[in-house]
Amino acid sequence: MSDIFNFKRFGNFFVSDFKRCLANYGLSLLILSLTGLMAYLITIFVSLIFGFGYNVPEIAVRWIILAFAFFIMALTIPAKCYGYITNKRSGSAYTLLPVSSMEKLISMLLNTAIIIPAIFIIVYVSIDYVIFLLDPNVTVPLFTTEIVDFMSQVKFVTEGTEVESFTNPFAQIDDHVILMSTFLLGAICFKRAKVARTILVIIVVSSILGSIAGPIIYHSIDMTTLTEEQIALSVFNNVDKFVLIDIISDILMLIALVCGLFYRIKTIKY
Secondary structure (H helix, E strand, O other): OOOOOOHHHHHHHHHHHHHHHHHHHHHHHHHHHOHHHHHHHHHHHHHHHOOOOOOOOOHHHHHHHHHHHHHHHHHHHHHHHHHHHHOHHHHHHHHOOOOOHHHHHHHHHHHHHHHHHHHHHHHHHHHHHHHHHHOOOOOOOOOOHHHHHHHHEEEEEEOOEEEEEEOOHHHHHHHHHHHHHHHHHHHHHOOOOHHHHHHHHHHHHHHHHHHHHHHHHHHHOOHHHOOHHHHHHHHHHOHHHHHHHHHHHHHHHHHHHHHHHHHHHHHOOO
């Protein structure tokens, strides 16, 4: 068991691995965490310069900026933190570290999918909340009960009847981990243009899966005789099935990615 995972050995390795990730990605993380503040200051500056008065970004704009910054972070963390593994000199040193492949994998996933994104969210939201406290023109912080409820609400309108469905916007953590794991796998597989090549692979795989699943879904539901509202209502009535399918597919995809990462870490050669 100690050859596969040892808590003391893993703890020491994780701390050093995290410090190295911060050294490689710290500046980028800081810049992305400050995008909300920069957007706030730029909006005020431009508004005053062009005579529009004192204006601040609306809540919707602030959410869009947060989502964009988070997406950029998701694309760039893996390559910045672990892209060096494909380099012959630095990668060879990584393979010789006295830790198991399992410990390396867990440390990778913790840093890229949990720790660094959590730091980003905490810093970004904290700065936004400070702005909210200091500027009375900013009437609402990013996270409030009302905003979460609004984000959670999905409405279908069919034949004059409004049907509401509620989902948890924070239940997409599995999709976040899958996204990070995908770009992490690309970062330790491709030697150059890691992000671009990973995106290309995603497009190709998605196109293939879409061309297979599309006809199956189309023929399983006779869409030619249904209106858009009826199709939406049909999806709503079968939402439990779709959620189950989504959960199963996400689990299978995550298992495949983790296995791919473990295999790559264990068998990488130069």
